[in-house]
Structure formats: C-alpha cells, structure tokens
Amino acid sequence: MIEISQLEKIYSTGKDCMIAVKTTNLTIIEGEILGIVGESGSGKSTLGKMIIGLERPSNGSITYKGHPLWNKKKYNRVEAGEIQTVFQDPQSSLDPRMSVKDIILEPLLALSKVERKEKGNRERLLQLIKRVGLKEEHLDRYPHEFSGGQRQRIAIARALITDPSFIVLDEPTSALDVSVQAQVLNLLKELQKERNLTYLFISHNMSVIRYMCQRVAVMFKGEIVEVGDTKEIFEHPEHPYTQKLLSSVLTIQNDTDTQSIILK
Amino acid sequence: MQINYSSKTLKSNPIWYKLKQNKMTWVGIIILALIVLFSVIVPLFSPFDPNKIDLVNKFQPPSSQHWFGTDEVGRDIFTRILYGARLSLGVGILIIVIAAAIGIVIGTISGYIGGIVDTIIMRFVDMILAFPNLILAMALAAVLGPNLQNAMIAIAIVKIPVYIRLARGEAMLLKEKLFVKSAETFGINKGLIIIKHIIPNAISPVIIQATLDVGDTILLIATLGFLGLGAQPPTPEWGAMISIGWTYLLTYWWYPVFPGLFLFLSSGALNLIGDGIRDVLDPKSAR
Numbered sequence: 001m002i003e004i005s006q007l008e009k010i011y012s013t014g015k016d017c018m019i020a021v022k023t024t025n026l027t028i029i030e031g032e033i034l035g036i037v038g039e040s041g042s043g044k045s046t047l048g049k050m051i052i053g054l055e056r057p058s059n060g061s062i063t064y065k066g067h068p069l070w071n072k073k074k075y076n077r078v079e080a081g082e083i084q085t086v087f088q089d090p091q092s093s094l095d096p097r098m099s100v101k102d103i104i105l106e107p108l109l110a111l112s113k114v115e116r117k118e119k120g121n122r123e124r125l126l127q128l129i130k131r132v133g134l135k136e137e138h139l140d141r142y143p144h145e146f147s148g149g150q151r152q153r154i155a156i157a158r159a160l161i162t163d164p165s166f167i168v169l170d171e172p173t174s175a176l177d178v179s180v181q182a183q184v185l186n187l188l189k190e191l192q193k194e195r196n197l198t199y200l201f202i203s204h205n206m207s208v209i210r211y212m213c214q215r216v217a218v219m220f221k222g223e224i225v226e227v228g229d230t231k232e233i234f235e236h237p238e239h240p241y242t243q244k245l246l247s248s249v250l251t252i253q254n255d256t257d258t259q260s261i262i263l264k
Numbered sequence: 265m266q267i268n269y270s271s272k273t274l275k276s277n278p279i280w281y282k283l284k285q286n287k288m289t290w291v292g293i294i295i296l297a298l299i300v301l302f303s304v305i306v307p308l309f310s311p312f313d314p315n316k317i318d319l320v321n322k323f324q325p326p327s328s329q330h331w332f333g334t335d336e337v338g339r340d341i342f343t344r345i346l347y348g349a350r351l352s353l354g355v356g357i358l359i360i361v362i363a364a365a366i367g368i369v370i371g372t373i374s375g376y377i378g379g380i381v382d383t384i385i386m387r388f389v390d391m392i393l394a395f396p397n398l399i400l401a402m403a404l405a406a407v408l409g410p411n412l413q414n415a416m417i418a419i420a421i422v423k424i425p426v427y428i429r430l431a432r433g434e435a436m437l438l439k440e441k442l443f444v445k446s447a448e449t450f451g452i453n454k455g456l457i458i459i460k461h462i463i464p465n466a467i468s469p470v471i472i473q474a475t476l477d478v479g480d481t482i483l484l485i486a487t488l489g490f491l492g493l494g495a496q497p498p499t500p501e502w503g504a505m506i507s508i509g510w511t512y513l514l515t516y517w518w519y520p521v522f523p524g525l526f527l528f529l530s531s532g533a534l535n536l537i538g539d540g541i542r543d544v545l546d547p548k549s550a551r
Contacts, residue, residue: 052449053449054449077451080451081450081451084449085446085449087445087446092441093442093443093446095447095461096443096465097464097465098460098461098464106450106452106460107452109450109452109456109460110450110451110452162450
C-alpha cells in the first residue's frame with residue numbers, strides 16, 4: 001500500500017546537519033498494522049510526518065497505492081481524507097476553542113461539498129461517536145472538559161470521519177495512563193478489523209507494539225535496523241539494538257509473596 | 265452535604281469572581297456607564313439644543329439652569345458635552361473595532377503564511393511604527409483634509425500596526441501547535457485554517473489591547489479636534505470645544521474645564537476597564 005524507498009531526512013542549519021532519517025526502505029501492506037519502534041530521537045516520528053505531509057523528505061520517495069506522495073517540494077494529497085493521523089498528545093491536538101462536534105467534522109472541510117454532506121450527516125456522526133465510546137451530549141462540549149482517554153477517542157473519531165484507509169498513529173497512547181491505554185488500544189484494534197484499515201503504529205513501548213502489530217520495524221539512529229513479523233522479532237531478535245530494547249522492557253509479574261491489596 | 269458543580273457555574277464563575285475582586289474596574293465601569301446613560305437620555309431632560317445660538321445668554325456661569333454654564337454663543341455646555349460623548353465614545357470604539365479587525369486579519373495572515381508575505385507586511389508596519397502616533401495621525405489628517413471622517417481614517421491607520429504585530433506574534437506561536445498541524449494534515453486550505461484556528465485563538469490579547477486603546481483613541485480624536493484637524497465647529501466634539509474654550513480659561517473657566525474633565529473621566533474609565541479585562545483574560549500578566 002505504501003512504498004518507501006531511499007527516504008532521507010536531513011536537518012541542516014548552516015554547516016551543521018543532523019540526519020533524522022537515513023536511507024530507509026519500507027513497505028506497508030494493505031490491512032496490516034505495522035509497528036515502528038525505537039527510542040526517542042530515532043526518527044520514527046519524522047518518518048510518520050513525512051508520510052502525512054508535515055515534514056518534507058530530503059531525498060527518496062514515498063508512494064501511496066502507486067502515487068508519489070511528494071512531488072519535489074510539494075505534498076501531493078492522493079485524495080483528501082484517505083490518510084489520517086492520530087497524534088500523541090490529545091491535549092494539544094484538539095483546538096481548545098472548538099466544540100467536539102466541530103472538531104470531529106473538521107477533516108470534512110477538505111472534501112467536496114457532495115461528499116461533505118454525505119459523510120457529515122448527523123446519523124453517521126452519532127454512530128461514529130458511539131462507536132468510539134462517546135455520548136451524544138458530549139458533542140457540544142469543549143476539549144478541556146474531557147479526560148485524556150476521552151480526548152484521544154475524540155481524536156480517533158476525527159480521524160475516522162472521512163473513512164480513511166490508512167491511519168498513522170503517532171504514539172497514540174503514550175500520554176495516557178495504563179488502564180486507559182488498554183481501552184484505547186483495544187478500540188483501535190477493533191476499528192482496524194471492522195473497517196479493514198491499515199495502521200502505521202509508532203511507539204517506543206515494546207509491549208504495546210507486541211500487542212498491536214503484525215509486523216515491526218525497529219529504528220535506531222534514523223535507520224531501520226530490522227523488519228519482520230512481530231513474533232519473529234520478539235522471539236529471535238537479530239540486531240543488538242533490538243535485543244537491548246527487548247531486555248529493557250518492564251514486565252509486570254504476578255508476585256505471590258506481596259500481599260495483594262483488596263479495595264473495599 | 266451535596267455540592268453541585270454544574271458545568272455552567274464552573275465555566276462562568278472564575279471570570280465573574282475575578283471581575284468582582286477588581287474594584288478599580290468597577291469604578292471605570294460605573295463612570296463609563298453613567299456617561300453613556302446620560303448621553304443617551306440627554307434629549308429627555310435637557311431643554312437645550314446643542315447647536316442653537318443664544319447670544320443673550322453667552323458666558324453664563326454654572327447655575328441650576330446651565331449646570332456647566334454656557335459658551336461664547338450661549339449654548340449649554342452640559343448638553344454639548346453629553347452630545348459630544350456620543351460622538352467621542354462612538355467614534356473611539358468604531359475606530360478601534362475597525363483597526364483591530366483589519367489588524368488581526370493582516371497579522372494572522374502575515375504570521376501564519378510567513379516568508380516573503382510576512383517580510384513585506386512587517387516592513388510596512390515598521391514604517392508606520394517608526395513615527396510617533398500623534399505626529400503621523402496629524403500628518404495624515406492634514407493631508408486628507410480636516411474633517412472628522414478623515415481624522416478617523418488617520419487614527420485607524422496609525423492604530424492598525426499594533427494589532428498586526430500582536431496578531432502576528434500569536435499566529436506564529438499557534439502555527440506550531442499540534443491542532444494547527446493536524447488541520448494541515450487534513451488538507452484544508454490555509455485561509456480556512458486561519459479562520460477556524462488561528463483567529464479564534466489569537467483574539468483574546470487583541471481584545472485586551474483594544475479595550476486599553478479606546479481611551480487613547482478618544483484622546484487622539486480630541487487632540488486632532490483641538491488642533492482643528494478633526495471634527496469642525498459647530499460639532500460638539502470635546503477636543504474642538506477645549507480648543508475654542510481654552511482661550512477663555514482665565515475669564516470663563518468653566519468653558520474648557522468641563523469638556524476636559526469629561527475627556528479625562530472617560531479615557532480614565534476606559535483604561536481601568538481595559539486593565540480589568542486584561543487581568544481576567546490574561547492570567548499571566550499579574551500586577
């Protein structure tokens with residue numbers, strides 16, 4: 001579905017230059033959840049931003065269903081609403097001055113009038129917000145009245161309103177606490193199956209990646225050092241960096257010695 | 265015990281609470297409200313026409329009939345001041361609303377689009393800001409021709425750059441916000457992003473600046489009127505009244521003093537209100 005070849009991103013200020021993404025090749029297959037994992041500064045977010053058009057690649061190409069996404073300096077949108085994004089921080093990705101309804105319907109503004117009417121009708125909107133776990137009365141409220149998890153649900157609804165086929169999830173749950181994380185991850189997973197979506201799932205959290213993704217690309221210092229099936233990579237990591245990442249995963253063990261606290 | 269925090273009280277309370285705390289703001293609001301009220305109802309209680317010449321009664325000192333006395337052609341000064349309040353406040357607010365509206369549009373475009381557009385706009389802004397407010401307003405009003413309308417245009421031109429600067433700074437901050445970036449990823453055009461995201465989020469500092477500026481604008485109108493570049497006689501404009509009246513200061517003190525007092529009161533009141541609104545809308549600038 002997405003073909004990334006020889007992609008590079010170099011930030012340069014005067015004589016200094018910083019290579020954020022080094023010659024990368026990657027294929028995203030339709031219907032899969034591809035994870036990108038790596039520490040902060042490994043270039044995984046930059047890669048995502050180049051796909052959605054927020055960062056311009058220095059070299060190389062990205063094609064979406066055969067169409068190049070970048071034409072020299074200009075971002076070529078294949079079709080408005082085809083590719084959507086859910087960002088890390090729902091606190092800042094929702095405009096504080098807009099009501100939830102306006103926020104969710106906003107991506108439709110990029111579509112033609114006919115499509116906007118068709119996709120923006122109230123019934124469809126209600127169905128969508130119920131699907132992501134919000135209520136009808138939430139529509140007239142403002143983002144600051146919601147918790148982090150709810151805000152991320154709003155952001156997910158916003159990404160889905162245009163019926164995209166590909167969604168970039170840029171650390172969608174890193175800003176949430178653990179119990180809410182699980183709910184949002186489950187929602188994303190269910191939606192993927194229901195709507196036959198393709199995800200690019202960017203995260204630094206190995207356990208989240210393992211739970212969500214069929215395939216994983218491991219990034220280290222701007223380079224993809226390993227790509228493969230999640231299971232394969234988790235069981236037989238080849239690159240030393242992957243091994244290091246895996247060994248640093250925090251695991252929650254059920255320790256029988258410690259007394260469990262029962263809340264009454 | 266049950267405490268009912270409905271979302272409505274939570275939303276409206278802090279602003280009212282802060283406004284209630286601020287006594288000086290209330291002094292301003294009351295003074296301004298009185299001036300506005302009296303200027304609206306003046307035809308109901310004043311038997312005098314603000315422009316009718318009555319030479320028999322010229323230079324009457326303040327009395328129960330003529331509260332602030334009469335001027336050199338026998339017009340009641342109190343009545344003229346209140347009719348002048350309509351003009352000064354109305355024109356002052358109108359100028360600022362226009363200047364702020366134009367400024368916020370140009371400023372947000374400049375700040376959000378950036379690049380060559382921004383450079384060109386900012387050089388023009390620098391050119392205007394290089395001159396002192398009053399000098400430029402005087403020069404423009406003189407070039408355009410001395411009447412109230414031209415004085416308004418001149419003052420608006422002088423005031424716009426401040427709003428452009430302010431809105432541009434806000435737009436440059438907002439441009440980096442994630443909600444603007446995400447709107448960009450939807451493929452919405454830039455004009456729509458400015459209207460939907462940049463202007464609504466950049467507006468509160470502009471409103472603060474605008475309320476603080478109304479008082480200053482009234483002074484500017486009066487100054488131009490005083491210099492003969494604004495409203496022309498017999499229009500009951502405060503600056504024009506003071507301009508004629510000050511020659512009689514030693515003999516008929518009431519003639520320039522009362523319009524001056526109202527000028528002082530209304531611009532002072534507007535500044536107090538502006539301060540109060542700033543405190544409410546902008547928690548960062550604690551005194």
